[in-house]
Amino acid sequence: MTTLEIKQAVKRYPNGALAVKGVDVTVEEGELVVFVGPSGCGKSTLLRMVAGLESVTEGEIVLDGRLVNDIEPAHRNIAMVFQNYALYPHMTVYKNLAYGLKNRGTPKAEIDTKVREAAKLLQIGDYLERKPSQLSGGQRQRVAMGRAIVRDPAIFLFDEPLSNLDAKLRNQMRLEIKRLQRRLETAAIYVTHDQVEAMTLADRIVVLNNGEIEQIGTPAEVYGAPASTFVASFIGAPPMNLLEAQTGDGAIVIGDTHIQAPVRANGPVTLGIRPERAHLADGSGAAAGPPMQVDTVEELGAVRLIHGSVGGQHFTANQSADEPIPGDHVRLRLQPDDLHLFDHDTGRRL
Amino acid sequence: MSQDQIAVTGKPAVPAATSASAASAGFGAFVRRNQIVEHIVLLLGVLLMMGPIAVAFTTSTHDPVTIHSEGMQLGFGNNFLPTYEAVIFEQTGFTKQVTGWGMSLNSLILGLGFAIGKIIVSMLAAYAIVYFRFPLGTLCFWIIFSTLLLPLEVRILPSYEVVQGLGLLNSYTGLILPLIASATGTFFFRQFFKSVPNELLEAARIDGAGPFRFFWDILVPLSRTMIAAIFIIMFVVGWNQYLWPILMTTDESFYTVVRGIRQILQVWIGADIPAYNEALGLAIIAMIPPVLIVIIFQRMFIKGLVESEK
Numbered sequence: 001m002t003t004l005e006i007k008q009a010v011k012r013y014p015n016g017a018l019a020v021k022g023v024d025v026t027v028e029e030g031e032l033v034v035f036v037g038p039s040g041c042g043k044s045t046l047l048r049m050v051a052g053l054e055s056v057t058e059g060e061i062v063l064d065g066r067l068v069n070d071i072e073p074a075h076r077n078i079a080m081v082f083q084n085y086a087l088y089p090h091m092t093v094y095k096n097l098a099y100g101l102k103n104r105g106t107p108k109a110e111i112d113t114k115v116r117e118a119a120k121l122l123q124i125g126d127y128l129e130r131k132p133s134q135l136s137g138g139q140r141q142r143v144a145m146g147r148a149i150v151r152d153p154a155i156f157l158f159d160e161p162l163s164n165l166d167a168k169l170r171n172q173m174r175l176e177i178k179r180l181q182r183r184l185e186t187a188a189i190y191v192t193h194d195q196v197e198a199m200t201l202a203d204r205i206v207v208l209n210n211g212e213i214e215q216i217g218t219p220a221e222v223y224g225a226p227a228s229t230f231v232a233s234f235i236g237a238p239p240m241n242l243l244e245a246q247t248g249d250g251a252i253v254i255g256d257t258h259i260q261a262p263v264r265a266n267g268p269v270t271l272g273i274r275p276e277r278a279h280l281a282d283g284s285g286a287a288a289g290p291p292m293q294v295d296t297v298e299e300l301g302a303v304r305l306i307h308g309s310v311g312g313q314h315f316t317a318n319q320s321a322d323e324p325i326p327g328d329h330v331r332l333r334l335q336p337d338d339l340h341l342f343d344h345d346t347g348r349r350l
Numbered sequence: 351m352s353q354d355q356i357a358v359t360g361k362p363a364v365p366a367a368t369s370a371s372a373a374s375a376g377f378g379a380f381v382r383r384n385q386i387v388e389h390i391v392l393l394l395g396v397l398l399m400m401g402p403i404a405v406a407f408t409t410s411t412h413d414p415v416t417i418h419s420e421g422m423q424l425g426f427g428n429n430f431l432p433t434y435e436a437v438i439f440e441q442t443g444f445t446k447q448v449t450g451w452g453m454s455l456n457s458l459i460l461g462l463g464f465a466i467g468k469i470i471v472s473m474l475a476a477y478a479i480v481y482f483r484f485p486l487g488t489l490c491f492w493i494i495f496s497t498l499l500l501p502l503e504v505r506i507l508p509s510y511e512v513v514q515g516l517g518l519l520n521s522y523t524g525l526i527l528p529l530i531a532s533a534t535g536t537f538f539f540r541q542f543f544k545s546v547p548n549e550l551l552e553a554a555r556i557d558g559a560g561p562f563r564f565f566w567d568i569l570v571p572l573s574r575t576m577i578a579a580i581f582i583i584m585f586v587v588g589w590n591q592y593l594w595p596i597l598m599t600t601d602e603s604f605y606t607v608v609r610g611i612r613q614i615l616q617v618w619i620g621a622d623i624p625a626y627n628e629a630l631g632l633a634i635i636a637m638i639p640p641v642l643i644v645i646i647f648q649r650m651f652i653k654g655l656v657e658s659e660k
Contacts, residue, residue, distance in 0.1 A: 053552050074558035086549035090571040099567070100557035147553075 001029045003064060003155055003187040004050065010058035011045050011211075019045040021211040022059065027155065028226045030185040032178070036198035037208035038218065038234070045161055046208070047191045051080050051157050064154050074103070079148035080157040084164060085140045087147075088134040093119075094128040097146050111150075118146040121180070145177070149184070156181065156188035162197065174200060195235050199223065207231050225340070229347040232272045232340060238305060240340070241315050242277065245271040252339070255311035257290040263337045263350050272340035276318035279305065279333040280326050289332040292317070297325060306330075403637070410434075410630035417626040429627060437631040448602045450610065450632055457589050457606040458639060463526035464588025465581045472535030472580075473573070477565055479536070480543040481551070491540065498533045502594060510597050520601045529594065535580050542576050543569065578650035586640045607636040 004027040004281040011020040020042045027033045048054040050061055052073035061068050068076050087096050097115045106114075111157060119125040122142040132140055141161060148156055158177070162170045176199050181188050192198055198205050199219045207214040207222060207230070215227035226232035232240040243254060247265040251258040254271070280292070290310050298305040299321070306317045317332070341350040405422050412427030430497045438450040478484070502509070509528055518524030546569070554564045570577075592608050599605070605613065611632050645650070 029476075051552075051556065053555065073552075073556045078551070078556070080556050082549045082553060084547060084549055086547065086553040088553075088568060090568075090574075099554075099559075101557035103563065350373065 003027050003029050003031070004189075005062040006050065006059070007062065008047070008059040009046065009049060009056060009061065011049060011054060012040070012057040020049070023208075023211075023213055025206055025213070025216070026189045027189060029187055031203045032181050032188045032190060032201055032340045033206060034202035035189060035191045035208055036193065036195060036234070037214075039193055039210040042211040043191045043193075043206075043208045045211075047157055047159055047189055050155075050189065051078055052076050053080075069234055074100075077109075078157055079151040079153035079155075080159065081144045081148050081161045083160040084309055085132070085144040087140060087143055088166045089325065092129050092131060093124060093135070093143050093146075096132065096143055097150050100147065100151055105326065114152075115152045117144075117317055118149045121149065122146050137165050138173060141165065141173055145180070149180075150200050156186055158188065158190040160192055162192075163194075170197075173196075177201065177339055195237065205221040205235075207234060210235075225349070226272070229270055229272070229342045231233050232342070236274065238275050238316050238318075240272045240274050241310075242342075243271045243273070243310060243313050244344070245269055245311075245317070247341075252341075254290045256262055259289060259334055259339070260336045261341065262339050265341055265350050268344040269350065270342040271314075272342060273332075273338060275305070275333065276303075277335070277338035278315070278317040280317055280319060280323075280330045281333045289334045292330050292332055294328050294330060309314050369651075403634070406630045407634050408517055410627050410634060414623045414626050414628075418623045433627045433631045434635075436625075437628050437635060447460075447566035447590050448605050448610075450607070450635060452603070453605050453607045453610040453632075454635065454639070456604055457608065457636070458629055459641070460521055460525055460591060460595065460606055461585045463522065464529060465584035467530030468532040468535045468584045469577055469580055472532045473539050473570075473577075474630070475531075475536045476539035476543055477569065479540055481561070481564075491536075494531075494533050494536050498537075502529070506593065506597060513598055518598075520599050520604060522604075524598050525595060525604065529588075529591075532584070535584065538576060538580060539573065542573060546572060575650045575653045578647045578653075582644055582647050582651050585643050589636075589640050607632060611636065 003099055004025075006023060006025040009020055009023045010018070010113045012018050021273065023042075023046060025046075037043050037298060045054055049056050050063075052068065052071060063076060063078070073080075088099065091099065094115055097118060099113045101111045101114065115128070116125070119128055122145060124142050124146060125138060127135060127139060127143075132143065135143065141164075144161070161177070162173055165173060174197055177190075190197075190201055192201075202219055202339055204216060205222045206216050209230050215222055215231045217225075217227075222231060222235050226235060226240070228264060229242055233242060245268070246253040247261055247267060247269050250261050250264065252261045252265075252269070252271055282290075292306075292308050292310045292315060294306055294308040296307040298307065302321055304319045304323075304325070306319055307314070308317075309315055310332065319326070343350055373487060405424060408426055409417055409423045410433055411425050411430040413429050416427065417423065441447065441449055475494065479487055490630065513524045513528055516524070516574060518527070550568060551564065554568055559567060589606075591606065595606050595609060611629055
């Protein structure tokens with residue numbers, strides 16, 4: 001069953017700026033959808049439109065089969081987790097969790113049960129009588145999630161909830177959010193600019209750019225078959241190599257090398273190659289692919305990043321740490337299946 | 351060394367001499383010398399601030415003849431009880447209807463009414479300006495703000511006209527109501543509300559708090575320290591009002607302490623000599639409530655000025 005439908009949503013600010021330009025997204029029951037994109041791409045605006053914190057200029061937002069465009073946030077059956085937690089500083093953790101229920105007129109005994117249940121689930125039971133200022137960042141994050149959980153909403157809305165945490169804690173909380181969401185089987189939208197968070201958390205990723213959707217798909221789809229050069233360079237670290245190349249007669253020409261093209265194309269294209277799919281061969285071999293001039297080698301432990309240039313354009317290749325460190329001149333061995341072709345002008349996948 | 355630093359910062363002083371090594375003992379001596387200088391400066395400050403009050407107090411315990419012939423007195427006289435009894439309980443004034451106690455009560459009503467009224471009005475005004483979008487909202491704020499350029503003295507005649515027209519002369523309402531609009535308070539609360547993170551408002555909206563609930567459940571508790579700071583300032587301002595009560599009240603039962611002090615010198619002429627001792631005594635009494643308020647709210651006052659709990 002579909003929990004949330006966003007239909008042709010448009011957000012225009014009073015000054016005329018278009019933040020969201022007609023976006024369609026659906027969120028199925030129990031699904032975690034991640035909105036990812038660079039800052040200013042409209043992902044947060046879209047989330048806030050779902051929450052009811054921003055008005056909808058055009059289009060429809062349908063939650064659980066009910067049009068909610070003009071319904072107050074409190075009556076939308078949503079719960080939101082903010083980037084800076086937005087806990088009430090003067091209230092204890094318990095009161096923070098209970099406040100929304102109290103405003104709804106929930107009986108005291110029921111509030112108590114729900115708060116204690118959520119606190120147990122999030123392991124914040126020991127801090128219920130503390131103020132937010134006496135908690136660490138991770139604990140505050142948990143309280144913020146607890147506040148969302150007690151509402152028992154149709155959908156969770158996460159607005160970059162982990163960006164205020166340090167890297168180690170972020171990884172840990174990321175995993176917890178995923179487990180929690182799976183366990184509660186509640187639909188969720190998670191907004192982030194961090195593609196690692198997007199890849200690890202999402203059932204489906206919505207890549208946004210300039211207020212428009214670049215691609216919607218599972219993490220594997222978005223990674224394996226990016227719909228545009230934007231997606232290709234945004235998802236994956238290090239990003240996909242993008243080379244300007246010529247095509248003709250079913251072959252791609254980079255410098256003096258011809259490679260078999262995966263799809264038919266003619267004229268200038270952008271060729272995409274994931275760093276881990278670019279295998280390095282000894283530079284002396286004549287049968288191999290285009291030559292690469294190696295300039296810097298970065299050791300990351302398990303893998304090694306080889307930076308250099310191919311046909312005068314920057315190129316990065318991944319290499320397992322077991323392999324020997326290459327010399328200055330190597331050749332790339334490329335499989336046709338690993339090549340992505342994009343239209344030179346529009347950047348769309350061919 | 352760290353102990354010395356603790357002593358310098360005024361935390362529970364640990365004698366610097368407990369430092370073990372020779373080097374730190376030398377440093378300790380340096381710190382001690384510095385401390386002595388600091389304390390001398392502080393003592394001079396205390397003397398400057400408290401000296402006149404102490405002299406006023408000691409002088410008030412003498413009889414008026416001594417004060418008149420010999421000037422201010424540094425030592426205690428033996429007139430303490432009679433003086434203060436007269437100041438607090440003696441029916442005085444033209445109509446013999448007002449006591450020092452009654453005047454203090456009037457001052458207290460004025461001070462509290464002033465402070466509480468100003469806080470309520472300016473908080474509501476700032477709430478409207480910061481959180482509600484209405485036509486010409488910004489203009490409204492700047493108009494309120496610009497009234498800072500017009501002190502009470504400048505507009506006292508029109509104000510009198512208004513109060514008189516409303517028939518509020520010689521009433522507490524007339525004393526308090528016209529003054530409870532406060533540009534200063536509105537400005538302080540506006541700045542504070544603007545510093546409250548927007549997400550708090552949004553979280554409250556999602557939690558189902560309407561405008562009233564948000565104000566009462568979130569903003570007011572968050573403003574605690576601000577409220578305390580403004581309360582102190584406004585209470586003292588209200589307590590010290592002089593010109594305003596003179597104009598608005600003619601009935602002696604509305605006399606405030608500050609007016610009473612002057613009244614003593616003017617009217618309470620015992621034989622030939624003004625009752626200096628009673629005037630000074632009343633001045634001392636007039637100081638007590640503002641001092642108490644400051645002492646009680648001091649902590650929150652400083653907190654309100656230097657930080658905000660967020």
